[in-house]
Amino acid sequence: MQFKGKDIISIEDFSKQEITHILDVAQSMEPLAHKSSDMLKGKILATLFYEPSTRTRLSFESAMLKLGGGNIGFADAEMTSVKKGENLADTVRVVENYADIIALRHDLEGSARLAAEYSNVPIINAGTGAEEHPTQALTDLYTIRKEKGKIDNLKVGILGDLRYGRTVHSLAYALGFYNIELYLVSPDTLRMRKDVLQTIKGKISVTEDATLETIVPQIDVLYVTRIQKERFPDAAEYANVKGAYKIDQQILKTAKKDLIVMHPLPRVDEIAPEVDNTPQAKYFQQVKNGVMVRMALLALVLGTVK
Amino acid sequence: MQFKGKDIISIEDFSKQEITHILDVAQSMEPLAHKSSDMLKGKILATLFYEPSTRTRLSFESAMLKLGGGNIGFADAEMTSVKKGENLADTVRVVENYADIIALRHDLEGSARLAAEYSNVPIINAGTGAEEHPTQALTDLYTIRKEKGKIDNLKVGILGDLRYGRTVHSLAYALGFYNIELYLVSPDTLRMRKDVLQTIKGKISVTEDATLETIVPQIDVLYVTRIQKERFPDAAEYANVKGAYKIDQQILKTAKKDLIVMHPLPRVDEIAPEVDNTPQAKYFQQVKNGVMVRMALLALVLGTVK
Amino acid sequence: MQFKGKDIISIEDFSKQEITHILDVAQSMEPLAHKSSDMLKGKILATLFYEPSTRTRLSFESAMLKLGGGNIGFADAEMTSVKKGENLADTVRVVENYADIIALRHDLEGSARLAAEYSNVPIINAGTGAEEHPTQALTDLYTIRKEKGKIDNLKVGILGDLRYGRTVHSLAYALGFYNIELYLVSPDTLRMRKDVLQTIKGKISVTEDATLETIVPQIDVLYVTRIQKERFPDAAEYANVKGAYKIDQQILKTAKKDLIVMHPLPRVDEIAPEVDNTPQAKYFQQVKNGVMVRMALLALVLGTVK
Numbered sequence: 014m015q016f017k018g019k020d021i022i023s024i025e026d027f028s029k030q031e032i033t034h035i036l037d038v039a040q041s042m043e044p045l046a047h048k049s050s051d052m053l054k055g056k057i058l059a060t061l062f063y064e065p066s067t068r069t070r071l072s073f074e075s076a077m078l079k080l081g082g083g084n085i086g087f088a089d090a091e092m093t094s095v096k097k098g099e100n101l102a103d104t105v106r107v108v109e110n111y112a113d114i115i116a117l118r119h120d121l122e123g124s125a126r127l128a129a130e131y132s133n134v135p136i137i138n139a140g141t142g143a144e145e146h147p148t149q150a151l152t153d154l155y156t157i158r159k160e161k162g163k164i165d166n167l168k169v170g171i172l173g174d175l176r177y178g179r180t181v182h183s184l185a186y187a188l189g190f191y192n193i194e195l196y197l198v199s200p201d202t203l204r205m206r207k208d209v210l211q212t213i214k215g216k217i218s219v220t221e222d223a224t225l226e227t228i229v230p231q232i233d234v235l236y237v238t239r240i241q242k243e244r245f246p247d248a249a250e251y252a253n254v255k256g257a258y259k260i261d262q263q264i265l266k267t268a269k270k271d272l273i274v275m276h277p278l279p280r281v282d283e284i285a286p287e288v289d290n291t292p293q294a295k296y297f298q299q300v301k302n303g304v305m306v307r308m309a310l311l312a313l314v315l316g317t318v319k
Numbered sequence: 320m321q322f323k324g325k326d327i328i329s330i331e332d333f334s335k336q337e338i339t340h341i342l343d344v345a346q347s348m349e350p351l352a353h354k355s356s357d358m359l360k361g362k363i364l365a366t367l368f369y370e371p372s373t374r375t376r377l378s379f380e381s382a383m384l385k386l387g388g389g390n391i392g393f394a395d396a397e398m399t400s401v402k403k404g405e406n407l408a409d410t411v412r413v414v415e416n417y418a419d420i421i422a423l424r425h426d427l428e429g430s431a432r433l434a435a436e437y438s439n440v441p442i443i444n445a446g447t448g449a450e451e452h453p454t455q456a457l458t459d460l461y462t463i464r465k466e467k468g469k470i471d472n473l474k475v476g477i478l479g480d481l482r483y484g485r486t487v488h489s490l491a492y493a494l495g496f497y498n499i500e501l502y503l504v505s506p507d508t509l510r511m512r513k514d515v516l517q518t519i520k521g522k523i524s525v526t527e528d529a530t531l532e533t534i535v536p537q538i539d540v541l542y543v544t545r546i547q548k549e550r551f552p553d554a555a556e557y558a559n560v561k562g563a564y565k566i567d568q569q570i571l572k573t574a575k576k577d578l579i580v581m582h583p584l585p586r587v588d589e590i591a592p593e594v595d596n597t598p599q600a601k602y603f604q605q606v607k608n609g610v611m612v613r614m615a616l617l618a619l620v621l622g623t624v625k
Numbered sequence: 626m627q628f629k630g631k632d633i634i635s636i637e638d639f640s641k642q643e644i645t646h647i648l649d650v651a652q653s654m655e656p657l658a659h660k661s662s663d664m665l666k667g668k669i670l671a672t673l674f675y676e677p678s679t680r681t682r683l684s685f686e687s688a689m690l691k692l693g694g695g696n697i698g699f700a701d702a703e704m705t706s707v708k709k710g711e712n713l714a715d716t717v718r719v720v721e722n723y724a725d726i727i728a729l730r731h732d733l734e735g736s737a738r739l740a741a742e743y744s745n746v747p748i749i750n751a752g753t754g755a756e757e758h759p760t761q762a763l764t765d766l767y768t769i770r771k772e773k774g775k776i777d778n779l780k781v782g783i784l785g786d787l788r789y790g791r792t793v794h795s796l797a798y799a800l801g802f803y804n805i806e807l808y809l810v811s812p813d814t815l816r817m818r819k820d821v822l823q824t825i826k827g828k829i830s831v832t833e834d835a836t837l838e839t840i841v842p843q844i845d846v847l848y849v850t851r852i853q854k855e856r857f858p859d860a861a862e863y864a865n866v867k868g869a870y871k872i873d874q875q876i877l878k879t880a881k882k883d884l885i886v887m888h889p890l891p892r893v894d895e896i897a898p899e900v901d902n903t904p905q906a907k908y909f910q911q912v913k914n915g916v917m918v919r920m921a922l923l924a925l926v927l928g929t930v931k
Contacts, residue, residue, distance in 0.1 A: 355667020
């Protein structure tokens with residue numbers, strides 16, 4: 014397995030064996046989470062964020078600092094040469110001279126792949142368009158494996174916006190590697206994209222149009238997502254579906270005791286605060302796991318871990 | 320005295336003995352100001368600034384770098400998940416996974432206290448609402464002690480916006496620990512908040528409605544503040560009071576030779592540039608002292624200094 | 626030669642010998658570009674960017690990190706105390722307490738010089754007004770010397786916006802030190818500023834109003850610049866001249882084989898993408914060279930290299 018110099022664009026680019034290796038390396042990072050390492054000393058990560066994101070940007074930067082590296086970048090395309098009319102290919106060919114690795118967040122699908130074609134340094138897709146968010150999907154797999162001890166032979170429900178949510182697309186592809194029963198729950202207008210369904214249907218059992226009430230008693234993992242206002246072309250359409258679901262203690266009473274509730278965050282109303290302190294709630298642990306996964310990817314791609 | 324893991328929310332949370340200890344540690348940081356230290360190597364500070372502030376944010380980041388630590392964060396809430404509807408409690412529970420300590424600047428009173436309730440890592444209040452700015456107050460005390468050799472038995476005048484200025488509220492609480500004669504000078508509409516007055520009146524001598532001309536000849540410390548346009552609900556009200564006071568060489572002629580003039584900065588017109596090069600002017604020294612105080616707080620709260 | 630503590634404001638402040646020394650030190654930085662150095666460990670660079678610029682800001686920050694130093698700063702004046710009415714002199718006297726050196730980008734001519742007058746730490750001009758961008762000019766000289774083995778006895782064509790482009794003004798001053806034949810090509814309304822012409826005309830051979838077709842076959846260096854929309858007071862004037870020139874493979878067919886094509890970037894349409902992969906294209910190498918030059922300046926001014 015060779016990760017050094019590799020771009021991390023889509024979860025679909027990896028084999029199951031490679032994913033397992035990434036998760037293993039992430040696990041090996043846990044002891045480094047709270048102490049200083051010089052593993053990436055002298056290395057520089059550029060975080061190029063054309064869309065705002067506290068979470069993902071700070072997660073990458075934290076991972077880099079924990080391994081002794083440094084960060085440069087921007088958090089907002091408004092402050093950049095984009096304003097002067099520069100295209101992404103040029104920006105990447107400039108920034109590769111400043112950094113050893115680039116994490117790219119962009120609103121256009123395909124932008125990470127394009128950047129990787131032009132860049133001499135590795136590109137990590139930190140979320141592009143409505144399409145893919147592979148480091149989040151790896152974080153989700155890592156969380157499931159850590160909490161349940163395995164990923165195979167689980168029943169997983171995914172709830173919310175399955176159409177615009179890039180997180181669930183990457184997660185669905187990732188789950189396609191495992192022996193999973195997948196249940197999809199969403200408003201009619203936010204059903205899972207056809208191309209994603211097509212890819213995974215041959216691999217795993219997928220039940221569309223599931224209802225929350227039916228699946229909660231039998232599933233092992235409930236993955237909740239926010240209805241993302243900013244992805245809706247139409248405000249009225251958003252108004253129709255926001256608040257369509259809410260996970261609270263009431264519904265969790267019907268669940269298996271060891272159900273875990275996950276969420277890529279940020280959340281708005283779809284998980285009640287009363288759930289936060291239940292043993293089922295794992296969404297803040299996911300955040301910590303995300304740092305481990307990004308530490309693993311940085312170390313693998315920069316060649317300091319094999 | 321136990322600072323490790325403690326939140327720094329309000330100057331009122333500390334005893335006089337604890338304040339003295341912080342000032343002593345700040346003094347011990349002076350030799351580190353211009354050379355490299357590894358005291359906080361591997362530690363990460365997150366600066367979460369929901370309101371813009373060059374000064375305070377850069378001061379914290381400089382303090383962290385001088386001690387060998389690293390920084391992540393945001394300088395503007397516009398670039399964050401706040402836009403996506405996330406609340407502060409969730410943001411804090413996310414960021415605690417990225418950083419060892421959080422400095423929070425927020426426009427809402429009580430926000431630092433709320434953040435501390437939810438956070439597993441220490442929160443330092445970097446200015447919240449019109450209420451408190453404890454690291455500035457500690458900087459002010461440090462400056463007075465450094466310049467006058469003591470804080471007790473001094474006559475202190477505070478001038479300007481005593482209603483909306485969070486700096487003077489924290490300073491007033493801090494001076495309440497000492498044997499001080501306090502003189503307050505402000506436009507009628509910008510008099511010191513009643514709750515602050517009530518707290519300090521039992522402890523120290525306070526003269527309200529003082530005039531600049533009367534107090535300047537007798538005071539030891541003149542603390543000038545900006546009339547903060549951005550805190551006024553009403554533009555007309557601001558127009559009435561801006562430029563109400565101006566400290567210049569003319570008025571300083573009537574002062575004691577060892578009067579010191581302080582200002583939390585930024586200033587606009589309230590101190591004439593001609594004052595900058597007088598021996599009385601200490602406002603730029605305050606800036607340097609602020610770095611020492613923040614280095615002390617970071618080292619104390621992270622447990623590398625006791 | 627004494628660089629320690631010196632401000633880097635204008636290329637005109639340097640002797641030819643000093644420029645040669647900077648280029649030599651830049652060359653000595655090449656081996657450090659991809660490995661860790663502790664040369665500036667514990668030092669802090671403040672990047673104060675009142676105008677947006679990905680390129681220059683990230684270049685400085687990368688240079689500082691590669692030498693083991695740390696960065697603080699802002700990328701956008703909107704997020705700063707400027708909003709509160711603070712002037713540049715005060716900002717500089719504040720920030721000198723946070724950093725060992727300041728890189729300043731500002732829209733007003735003369736601002737870097739003003740900052741240097743007030744600052745106790747060295748100021749590096751990172752681009753001010755339409756006037757000067759000395760670190761870019763040094764990068765351009767370094768690139769020419771590296772690619773051609775010399776700077777003297779070359780024919781150099783400069784193309785594009787010679788009126789508003791600060792890069793070409795600094796470059797013209799810099800070329801004034803060498804034995805150069807300079808050819809200027811621009812739309813009538815964007816001819817080289819008179820004061821710049823006057824300064825260099827006594828030193829080197831300058832041909833104004835050259836046409837691209839005539840000069841391309843004979844020159845050794847073609848320096849292309851963007852018509853900068855944001856510098857035009859008048860949108861109609863911009864519309865008249867944008868797209869006035871385009872360098873493509875067609876025109877390069879008439880050039881000498883070892884012509885080099887340079888551009889300070891970002892570009893829009895003035896160089897066709899088909900040129901990017903020709904051996905003549907050196908504009909992305911310029912970016913890398915810029916990091917070397919900035920590493921050299923930081924090390925020289927901070928006194929770790931003589």
